[in-house]
Amino acid sequence: MCFDRMREVSRLLLPLGIIMAIVLIGSAELEADDYNLLGFEGIGTLGSTTVDNGPPPVVGDWVTTHCRYIDVPNTLVGEYYLRYPLDLPDGATITSIRFYLADFNNPGSLFLYLHSRPWNSRDGGTLEAIKVSPAADVGDYQIDMDPVDVTINNQTTEYWISVSPTNNDFPGQLCVYGIQVTYN
């Protein structure tokens, strides 16, 4: 009786071992890495809702906290952007993006986008993911773009993150401390 039970247990252990092996292999394959961007890396650019072309907007920085913002009051979403170029390895898959922001503006928000386009094109860009910070004054705030499922192909495509404020008289109330991109 006992012998039979043991034999049964040992029979069960083999598939368990195989499953464990598969799980461990899977976890090795799916090991995640992170790519950090300083808020300062944001390049101030014009958005498409106002003009065709022209000089980029002024950006401002909070000094001790290293937080960057578009320094133009009373903007609407799409008028100005901070652009963060992404430089990730070929074959990487972006799974999530975390933003650490300051949003002391009520009712302003930061609109957050992941964009891509063929590198050798004049496309406006394909929207891969979007997130918006709350309209309320929420102070320092982490917002997660999750899940994301974008596989990097640098031979054909370029990638960047866009941040666009809709603010009021105090543009410095909406700023970016940093961005963390997680990829497999």
Add this chain to the structure above:
Amino acid sequence: MNIDVTRRRMSLAVTTGLVLALWLAGTLAALAGEFSEETKNLGADFQYQNYLGYEGIATLGHWGFDFGPTPPVGDWVTTHCRYIDVENGSEGDYYLRYPIHLPQGAVIKGVSLYVADFNPAGNIWVFLVARPWNSRELGTELGSTVTDDASNNDKSINMGALNVPVNNQSHVYWVDVTPDNSALPGELCVYGIQVTYDCTECGVLFGDGFESGNVSAWSSVMP
């Protein structure tokens, strides 16, 4: 007695089985990791790094200036194309500079640009430049290309076959874009740049006479 022996044997078998399963799992996981790394390297000997036009840093050129404030830039909004926003600039007066950050040991094989050249007479000149990082040298030109006047439109331009080993310990690298324009500077702009590089030898050390036959740069010479 027999039952005890059987139980002991079974216990030993189960323990051994578990240990073996764990060892097998660990080994396979490690092999899978190594294999995927190797596959990545084998499958992507040629890798690519892209730069948005927006990443160009506007600077003065030595043909026109000794020093001074940086020139203004402009951007085409929907197409993401950056230009030096100064009229009637000649080649070498103003630059958009794109710093190149590649892994140690990479070999630059090509530099391609996607640009707009709607200026009938004007051109965009492009240079790949390097200098010792701890120097005040102007820089050494490693490759170049220029748009043509054949048509006014969007164009791909390439530096052709390059073979520039990257040694970040000793050198810095960048791409210079300088317009030769007219009264309409926005007619010459940069959408993006793509650097093609071979990463077969990335991360292998120089200077020890072991990994390469040359101690300061990559060569095909065997140690």
